[in-house]
Amino acid sequence: DVQMTQSPSTLSASIGDTVTITCRASQSIGTWLAWYQQKPGKAPKLLIYKASTLESGVSSRFSGDGFGTEFILTIKSLQPDDFATYYCQSYDNNAYSFGRGTKLDIK
């Protein structure tokens, strides 16, 4: 099974900052990668799929990039609503694997 290593586990930033979160797959997954945002007590929300495709209705301040084993989520011009936990998720051969999450909090 594919293992997803996400970093950092926590990230402190200020309103207006640009931040990046990295996800590394234990084997090549092409562009079979998604990013989710989760707020406390709520279900996750799909932000980006196929590594770089923005889900409908998601702010263009979110962007994804990567291929193979290295992937990045970038959030530009941080807004108060962006402070949450972010997860990457891979797909490979009918199996799904999540990263351990990155908690983004206000500095």
Add this chain to the structure above:
Amino acid sequence: EVQLVESGGGLVQPGGSLRLSCVVSGFTVSSNYIGWVRQAPGKGLEWVATIYSSGSAYYPGSLKGRFTISRDNSRNTVFLQMNSLRAEDTAVYYCATLIATGGTAEYFHHWGQGTRVTVSS
């Protein structure tokens, strides 16, 4: 609008069983893909099961044999039968639709609000 409503969670003793339900509206379960994802208290997300439009079901190796996903097309409902429950199965269980971009189902799209399962004596 797609909506998913889970139910069936609760307190169960170790070794016991529980069946979770996920009623779906705005989305036909028989011709699409549905999955379950869980989240233990204070922990990350873990894939539990998926059922494809073909009826094929998939599980992570760690859960195979104890959990079974199924569906009732007439009720547009998906179930998760959980047997031989352990303390480490304690979690919020979410059902979610999946989207297919490459001929199969790769990403979790619409999510329910979750149902809490506690395994404890």
